[in-house]
Amino acid sequence: xxxxxYTYDVRCRTCRTLFKVQLFESHExxxxxxxxxxxxxxxxxxxYFSEQTTKLSxxxxxxxxxxxxxxxxxxSWAEKVRAELINKxxxxxxxxxxxxxxxxxxxxxxxxxxxKEWQEKTEAKWWIDHRKMTVRNISKRVAEISExxxxx
Ligand SMILES: [Zn+2]
Numbered sequence: 001x002x003x004x005x006y007t008y009d010v011r012c013r014t015c016r017t018l019f020k021v022q023l024f025e026s027h028e029x030x031x032x033x034x035x036x037x038x039x040x041x042x043x044x045x046x047x048y049f050s051e052q053t054t055k056l057s058x059x060x061x062x063x064x065x066x067x068x069x070x071x072x073x074x075x076s077w078a079e080k081v082r083a084e085l086i087n088k089x090x091x092x093x094x095x096x097x098x099x100x101x102x103x104x105x106x107x108x109x110x111x112x113x114x115x116k117e118w119q120e121k122t123e124a125k126w127w128i129d130h131r132k133m134t135v136r137n138i139s140k141r142v143a144e145i146s147e148x149x150x151x152x
Contacts, residue, residue: 007022008034049072075124
């Protein structure tokens with residue numbers, strides 16, 4: 001079955017400019033989308049992304065993360081990934097319980113070192129490549145670092 005491509009006129013929510021989009025669903029569904037979806041023109045999308053990216057970049061620099069290198073599109077994506085990954089660390093940290101103060105101190109040191117590893121990643125591409133990193137992956141790396149500290 002070949003899918004028809006329909007072109008529709010939609011209006012940008014921000015600047016109200018009319019522009020064309022191609023939709024690939026059934027005609028009824030497309031009309032529904034044209035009507036219900038929030039559409040943004042390329043120009044407004046770009047401005048929105050760069051605003052969001054600048055905000056995230058500022059938040060990250062305040063906690064010691066460097067500005068990222070790469071194309072605007074990649075940096076914008078990487079900043080979002082970085083925010084999500086940092087949230088995962090926070091989540092992990094909050095979920096931990098300790099038997100005693102030594103354990104707690106070791107964990108804090110390991111997290112610090114782990115954080116430093118990430119603070120050295122200045123390429124947007126690195127963050128995009130690691131976007132699927134899970135809380136479990138982070139936990140594993142922190143455990144490895146803890147072992148290294150213990151051996152010292
Ligand atoms: Zn617009």
